[in-house]
Amino acid sequence: MSSFRYWGVEIWFVSMVTIVAIIIGLFTGYTGEILFVMTASYLAWHLRQIYRLKRWLTTSRDLYPPDSEGIWSDIFHSIYLLQKRNRKSKKRLTRILSEFRSSTAALPDGAIVLGEMTEIIWFNKSAENLIGLNVRKDIGQRITNLIRNPRFVSYLEHGDYTLPVEVTSPIDDDIKLSLRLTEYNKNQRLLMVRNITRLYQLEKIRQDFVANVSHELRTPLTVVNGYVEIFSDSKEQLPTFFHRPVDQMGQQVLRMRSLVDDLLTLSKLESGDEPVREVSVSPSMILKRIVEEAKALSEGKHKITFDSDNDAIIKGNEKELHSAFSNLIFNAVRYTPKGGQIKVTWHQLDDGFRMAVEDNGPGIDAVHLPRLTERFYRIDDGRDRSVGGTGLGLAIVKHILERHGTRLQITSEVGRGSCFYCDFKAVK
Template sequence: MGASVRTNWLGGVIYRLFWILLPCLIAGFIFGQIAWALVAGLSAYLVWNLRQMLRFHQWLTTQPNEPPPETSGVWGNIFDSIHHLQRRNNRMRTRLQLVIDRIQASTAALSDAVVMIDSKGKLEWWNHAAERMLGLRAPDDSGQYVTNLIRDPRFVDFFETGNYRDPLDIPSPIDVSTWLQYTVTHYGEGERLMVVRDVTRLHNLEQMRKDFVANVSHELRTPLTVVVGYLETMQDSEEPINPRWKRPLHQMQQQASRMQSLLNDLLMLARLETGDEVTEETAVDIDLMLIGIRRDAQALSGERNHQITLDAASKTRLRGSEMELRSAFSNLVFNAVKYTPDNGEIHIRWWQDDKGAHLSVADNGTGIAAQHIHRLTERFYRVDSSRSTNTGGTGLGLAIVKHVLLRHQGKLDIVSAPDKGSTFICHFPAARLV
């Protein structure tokens, strides 16, 4: 189609030139000045084209929305084609503007704050909820850096790292009693869309749950200690115990010890959840810590005869809480002992590379199906409740591990498959190394 249009235009130009030069050629023959006659004809044609170009320029610059000037030939086709393109673009622009207006109107009606941020981190647009929840003001804040208006260090770190896989929950910049959840999504060429939701009710419920668990655990600790003390006194008494009571007393002591372990884990978890960062940090010798944990794990294994090996070639020390790190690492190793069959193999490894430090605990146990792996760090989650009952697990070990790693800027990877064993890997950033 484009070739036919070009052929028509070329034919039109040749046709017009023919009828301009033919009279000039005849007049040149009559007066004996053929060359000058042709020059005069071509000059007239050039003047006419220049005039059409001038009209075309004036029309585009001064009256682009008006109908084009009346003319004929190629220039008439050009004027008409440009005018049709303008009308089509205007219709498309109108439709797009209607769509944009509808999107902005629907977004403005949302109860959640929606903020559009350009590739440089500057505010482009926001809805009414953002003004109410974040204190943004139009048009004064337009073009401002978002980190200049939301100055919480946690938000600044969250926004600048660019890792938006998990949302951020922090107090509102205008009301500390209101908790907001920030979710950021990349789009376009480096632009970001930030959605802010009020999660005050969920935060308060979560805090009530934490306070309830912590208070109940603390209140149960004292009477349970009394019960355990009396049971030990009765069993260690020099007076003979009725044989009928030996087995009940032994079972009572076992269950009381298990309950004590559960309360200790609950209190540990409650303490870990109260703060986001470690307050008392020291340089921890992980290799020496792992030697002690391996010794304790071998004692826990006892007659089950597990082969527990340790590879701690790196002497790198880790900056953090020794008590919390010991609790996390021992939970991983002791879990491997509990859930690995007799005579199984458990391998502990501590190493360092350019990404930081890493601890892995691998076993050749029964393994875990893929659908359970993402939920293993939930409190009280059990892949098989009967296994936890037999091994005396509380269901809180991996939840403690997760919170300890979060407080040390680490993360936990779990690799497992049924009948192929499991590997738990703790990753610590290079900034944590001493």
Template sequence: MPYNWTNELWRILASLVLALLIGWMVGQITLALLLVITVWFASYFIRLVRLDRWLRFDRKQEPPHSTGLWGETFTGIYRLQQRARKRNKRLIKTLNRFRETTAALPDGVVLLREEGEIEWWNAEATRLLQLKYPQDVGLRLANLLRHPAMAAFWQDDAQDEPITINSPYNDAIRISLRRVEYGNNQTLVIIRDVTLIEQLQQMRRDFVANISHELRTPLTVLSGYLESLVEDETVDQQLHHTLEVMQQQTRRMQQLTEDLMLLSRFEHSREPGEKVVVNVPQMLSRLKEQARILGGEREHTILLEADPTLYLWGEPRELDSIFTNLVVNAVNYTPGSGAIRIRWHEDDTGAHFEVNDTGIGIAPRHIPRLTERFYRVDVDRSRHSGGSGLGLAIVKHAMQRNRGSLRIDSEVGQGSTFICDFPPELVRHPDEQGRGTRDEGRGGKTAS
């Protein structure tokens, strides 16, 4: 049962009363009170000394034996120490498990303090970054990884965007870095060796490019012979129909080959070709007529709203590929009598190309994967419409090469909207002095 501090007060009062009684009996009340107080102070001082020695030298031993309130104090401190030891053991075990877990990860992990100084790292980070303990503890990771891409890596809005750079100690190793904010302004940097992945991707791109190039010549020859046979009036009617189907499928294979070669070129080279000022309104006007012909008997309502004074600084063929793929997709996936709206406009954030249709729409789960090559929401419908699954992949890479971005908004049964955003620095106007313009209708260049 805990000792009540009022008991200690009663003991003091009882001692004082006893001192007064004895002092009155011997005629020395003051001396008796002084003696009792001195004894109490001496007792308290001795206990304080014992407490101090125990806390400094013998904390792991049992507390000094004492009675009364002091005994309760010793016991209470000892219990607090025991609980603190158990809590520290649990924390140490948790920390050891964390370190063992991170050490076993195939990715490198670096813990950074609030100001970006290195606090801890695992074995894989040692291999990839050649970090040394304890020399590198407290150093800023930004000073060890000097690369142009690292400036954007440390920006707040780039937290979810990993970057890929060469290892600072081995150019043959490619590493991917990603930031994760946690705790009190602390940062976790995850480092992954992506050398093999990039090599496999490069092999895949080379394979696709080589196969596409090798298929181009035989398909051209085959197409030429089929065209001659289709135009031959002496060919039997039934055979003529078969030849037309073969010619149609050959053209489809040629288009697929051209798309693969174009996509391969985009992936191999991140920089676009020769840039000029492109007359986008004129390009879209021609594209609108092509879309009307492509729609055929479906009789789509095609609306074009284009700012006639809004041009763009870019590579004409790549921009034409972007606009054409989006408009053709809208035509292919919009039922008869549907509406397709094409907009080309400008605001404070730059220029925007927007294609809105009243087609079948796309479920939300498919939208993040639409720009993957050969990805199709509905395989049967894509085959029926002649889609290859490469159009949006080409749009994505072409937009990246022209410093733009693609946004997709769609709902099943309500249609889709594809928006291409171009930064303000690419915007041009025909009345600007010293700018070249390109007439896409004639293919020539003029100076405004």
């Protein structure tokens, strides 16, 4: 029977009893008294049903509802069906949670659920092994009380979780970890912990190999360059046939020396062994000097302007910043066609400063932008080799800017030019 029919029967029953009570009252002269007794009896019956409902919901262990009549039979049955659905949902959620915990427990990567205040809510076995967490002691603890690495603390507070952060394990300095946060719901975060010790060791071997080979190449290059310079100085005494080969050898030796220098610089930056050595630096003054050098490199082929609205001081390594800025500006000179415009700016933002190099050159297809800072990545081998360069400039820029707490950002449109920029925080 539907709920509407139960309510219909209940209304019909109350109406019929009321009519009978009124008729009896008219014959006996006690209409008010009879209606009062009827109402009190009806109310007492409902109060008894409410008491039975409360007792069933709170103290009774019986899954099935008490027997009743009329509308209360429908109420009891509806609550029973609702409880039955809730039990099924609870079992399903419990099964899903159990499967989730079993699957995450089997992951080689650590998984840690963090609450609104970065307190630990749950973690799997891998997190326990990689970071040294303890179920009894660490649930409810803030993650920064257990992972105190300054890089991770800064990463956690910064709020930009696009890229992971690499730190050493708090229980073993020989274990290298990659930590990445993912936000979900409103205030919860999932921290994934990956053991990258083997990758780190392989990268270290590669860096050492590049550094060692670069060092070893310096000596023979110096010798070859010495002989090339001798030939260049006495070129008039050589047959005309040798003039062009000597010039080409000189160019290629200079290119090789530049490549070796860039490889050594990049290896030093990637190793992270050398601190930034922050001092007070004026980016406006650095950019002004580089722009003058860029004008000399351009030889009047481009319109190069510099615009600065402040002489702010930031903390950083002046030599490294000069290298990063010059790479960006000289690249604009190399790749912008004759007659093009290059605009270098140093402007103040609400919470810091922005350095930008903008040109109206050929532009870069969006498909290439994510890979521009990779070592030796070239958009067009023919064009890139014709303008020179080692293919390491933007990789060096990327690492220098990361060491200074910022990152290189690129916007470009084919046929309309490119803009390379980075933002620095104000000195507090």
